[in-house]
Amino acid sequence: MRLRVGIVGLGTQWESRHLPALRALADRFEIRGICEQVAHRAQRVAAQLGVAAVDGFRALAARDDIDALLCLADQWYGATPILAACEHGKAVYSAISLPLDAGEGQALRSRVEAAGIAFMAELPRRFAPATVRLKELIATTLGPPRMLFCHRRIPLSPVSPSTPPRDPDTESRDLVELVDWCRYVVGTEPSSVVAVRHAEAPGAALDDYRMMSLDFTAEGPPGNGVLAQISCGYYMPRGWEEAVGFRPPPALQVVCADGIAFADLPASLVWFDTAGRHQESLESERPVGEHMLLQFHRRVTSLVRHMSGLDDTLAAMRIVQGAAESIASGHRVRL
The missing domain is CATH 3.30.360.10 (Dihydrodipicolinate Reductase; domain 2)
Known part of the structure; x- marks a missing residue:
């Protein structure tokens, strides 16, 4: 099964880790849209990949042709793309910083759990x-x-x-x-x-x-x-x-x-x-980027619900x- 994914944020690891991994796993992932706070960068990368540059993470999460959001870089809006994914029932792969405040972190966990989505935090x-x-x-x-x-x-x-x-x-x-x-x-x-x-x-x-x-x-x-x-x-x-x-x-x-x-x-x-x-x-x-995305694919496509990495990240916090x-x-x- 190919997961149709939307990219939120193109960070410092995009060229070296995430893009090569997605290309190597093209039989498992299909990029459908890109959202990035620097608009011209989103447009440039979207043109290179032949996909849409989407204006806003909420619009990306709401699309019917998206199965999961890959949140790959910290943006000015913090962890709110995860909440948008919860609202629309989309799985989340998160390489972004989670809230350091204990109350905010627990509230985020509760939202993910209530939404019933697969969630994986990137722990390279x-x-x-x-x-x-x-x-x-x-x-x-x-x-x-x-x-x-x-x-x-x-x-x-x-x-x-x-x-x-x-x-x-x-x-x-x-x-x-x-x-x-x-x-x-x-x-x-x-x-x-x-x-x-x-x-x-x-x-x-x-x-x-x-x-x-x-x-x-x-x-x-x-x-x-x-x-x-x-x-x-x-x-x-x-x-x-x-x-x-x-x-x-x-x-x-x-x-x-x-x-x-x-x-x-x-x-x-x-x-x-x-x-x-x-x-x-x-x-x-296998490079670590590919290994992590393979784990995410298995978590999304399995019948067992996973919130891998979220509890571990909160415990470390x-x-x-x-x-x-x-x-x-x-x-x-x-x-």
């Missing part, structure tokens, strides 16, 4: 070949995780009209992605979080570094279960290419019961056990909010 770290292989190794060779170290160094971009400004919300969303990745690898929920920050300047709202430790201890005092340390730094100017690339930490280091693994996305994995070093290059695997409480109070926060 989960579907990266290195993560998929890591989960296999944990189940078969490395054993259960004991400690995780997840680091992300984000080069600062010069301020420009094409670059969205960095603000506390974008910093929190960066952390949400990393928190979800660690939750997925561990396979359980953390019970507490403690966090610290370093401001760009005294009294500034923006950080140049933020770190949190998630404790997955199920019972008893903290420190007796899996521990995940997550950090996100914004202290490297993009123009310092040599410094940015100097000895970068692995994106994820996982210490397991029977070995240790180092993962760099999308497709690099090095792991060690008693037999020594094992290096795997997974470039031949609650953890990041707990980290903010920890920073403000200087204490560990129970989740």
